[in-house]
Amino acid sequence: MAAVKIVNFVKRFGEVTAVNNLNLEIYEGEIFGLLGPNGSGKSTTLLTIATVYKPTSGDIYVFEHSVSREGDTVRKFVGIAFQEPKAMWVDTPYELLLWHAMIVGYTSHEAKNVVKETMERLNLWEHRKKQFYQLSGGTRKKLEIAKVMIQRPRLAIFDEPTAQVDVITKHALWDVVREMRDNGSTVIVATNDMFEAEKICERIAIMYRGELRTLGSVKELKDQVPGGDVVEVSFEGDREEAKDALLKLDGIGRYMLGNDKIVAYLNKGEERAAEIVSALMSAGIKVKRIMVQEPTLDDVFFYFTGARLGEG
């Protein structure tokens, strides 16, 4: 069963089309990354999954329940940490989380325990009695995340959870996300941070201007970038012969030739390393060393979004 199934989802705000005909499936038990530059429609999609927004057309199914028609049911499964921390002015962090814990279903006794435990884990305990305006940006963000940790929903949504958060806390939050998944939750994370996506997400969708650009595992996406892998061969022998031997192979894009080194850009470099070595050897070139580098997820991101920025 899909945890989330997005079908022909369109969301407009007046003239602005925030999401344009999105189709996407998120599997139960995975950590799914939603990537895209600012304004690409990530938050809009997540808020509609959480039933805060209503689809303009199309629908989204959460554990097979429609967000348009069965919102009350969908909400039982979903917890969301908003991009902008919410609901903080009314009371102190402790009181707010306590109220939150009770409204998501804990008894008041259980609530006290789970709130304390969660606040301690995120180093929020010392801030429990402060007023909202006294809290730093990162602390507010952690409070927002604490709500979902407390709720332990079947579908946990984090909208840019580690924006504004320091490196140490980032790692702690990634652990939290993995733990939630290990405890049975499906997790969706929206992020602009490629490193974060690579670190925790099993599959990734890249959105651009409200549309899905690509979808797959980190590995799959990297392979989609043409000439994305960098293969660097150090050799002994004639450089022109080495070059000719290499260019006879399929799918070699750009290359750079040095005296004892050749650098080529191609797909699936890892798999084709052996082929390259044997081609060079049969041309009488002695291969001293071969190195394959994957494209970074940044390259992927640029390829699917930034590369097109100039066009539109």
Place this chain on the structure above:
Amino acid sequence: MDLMGDLKALGLLVRWDLTRMWRRRMFIAMRVIWFTVQVSVFGLALSAMVRFRGVVAHSIDYYHFYLFGVYTSMLFSISVSNAYEVAEEFEEGIIEYHLSLPIKRSILSTGRALGGGIAAFIFTLPMYAIVLTLLGWGSPLALFASLIAALIFSVGVVGLVLSIVLSVKSGDATDILFGIIDAIIIRLSTIFYPAVVLAKIAPYYYAALANPISHFVDLLRTLFFFEEYKILAVTDPLLMGCYLLGFAAGLVSTAIYIVERKLEGGGWR
């Protein structure tokens, strides 16, 4: 379905509004002080000057009339001031937070209407106590019935507030609309003039007759001073009670409809 869960959520939503009201206790305290000044100084001065002689056969103490009027206008204003709170909540994203919680939308809207109503009711209790101390506490039944009526009235007003604020979704529109509602609707009622006096100006009279505020304030008057007000009130007490109940039920239902069917996050102007 899960009745206990729903009731618990209702309770927590009421608690939300009480907490919010508690944070505004200074504002409330100012209102209570202003109220006390009004009823003691102006009220006594006015009632010395105004008698309804010539309007009705027997003379009526305007002070009785006036005190219930001032209390009602306070309860109404404080209930209406929820509008600004809800508007603020929208701007702060609290409405979106509430929309994301694992509770039914009907419970959310009912809870907020009850919560806002109960909060306004509780915080005007000191004023009501002052009124009754000045006028006498009446029979236990009158007291009890008046309290229930006050609660129903304020829940209805907050239902109206939620319906309007969540529909217009605009800070400016909220300020303007509720400024008008607070000022005009009170005047188009029997809060400060009895229906018989208003009868001379037809549009005014009919507006006052249809106005739930008139029904509430005249119900209070009739409950405590039946003999004086049975002829003066907009209608008889039972009808006034039903009218109030209908008003509250209608507006809470409207709020439920809007929250369930229409309301979504974003789009606040």
